[in-house]
Amino acid sequence: MIFSPQSKVWIYQSNRKFNDQEATEIRDILDRFVEQWTAHGAQLKAKAEIFHHYFIVLIVDQDVANATGCSIDSSVRIIKEIESKFSLDLFDRFNMAYKIDNEVHVATKEDFETLISAKKIGLETVVFNNLVQTLEDFEQKWEVQLQDSWHKNIFAEQLNG
Template sequence: MIFSPQSKVWIYQSNRKFTEQETASIQETLNNFVAQWTAHGHQLKAKAEIFHNYFIVLTVDQEVANATGCSIDASVRVIKDIETKFGLDLFDRFNMAYKVDGDVNVVTKEDFETLISIKKIGLDTIVFNNLVQTLEEFEQKWEVPLKDSWHKNVFAEQLADS
């Protein structure tokens, strides 16, 4: 299925890595949800994908039908159900994700600051910009070097000291 570059995306980042069994179960739950996801009675052209066993990404092609308040609420309920069922935290925006040697790591904001100050994370470290809004942004600006991300401004003081 081809989606418009302007499709809306929502990214939910876990506080811990999903096991293979959890990934399969979560994907099945998400597939069942998007198969019946509607807005005002119109089927949404949607998909749900899991990336790096940490991220749930929901995509809706707004050129087919727009996600509305009620349909977005329905997606949040499914994510909260997944969170409860598997003992995850998918809504903590203060958890920071980054890559080292191709492996994804998620730490608290405080630990991220510490890793910068001890030079384990630098301007070239790949970070995840979960604030992207569209499929095009997701594909081009989701995994970026810290120097090209909003993280650079938030952690400017630590970066200056390192």
């Protein structure tokens, strides 16, 4: 399936890595969900993906049908069900995801600050911008160096200290 670059994207980041069995089960739940995901009775052109065993990404091609309040609410419900079933936290925006040696890690905001202060994380460290909203931005601006991300402003004191 080809999706418009302007397709809407929602990213849910886990506080911990999914094991292989969890990833398979989560993918099955998401596949069943997107097959029946509708907005005002219209089938949404949608897909769900898991990236790096940490991220659930929902994509809706709004050129076909727009996601509405009710359809977005239903997607949040399924994410909350996954969160509950697997004892995950998928809504904490203060967990920071980053890559070191091509491996993804997640840290609390405080631990992330400590890693910056200890020079374990720097301006070249790849971070994940979960605020991207379109497929095009997801593909081009989701994984970026800290120096090119909103993270730089939040952690400026630690980076300059």
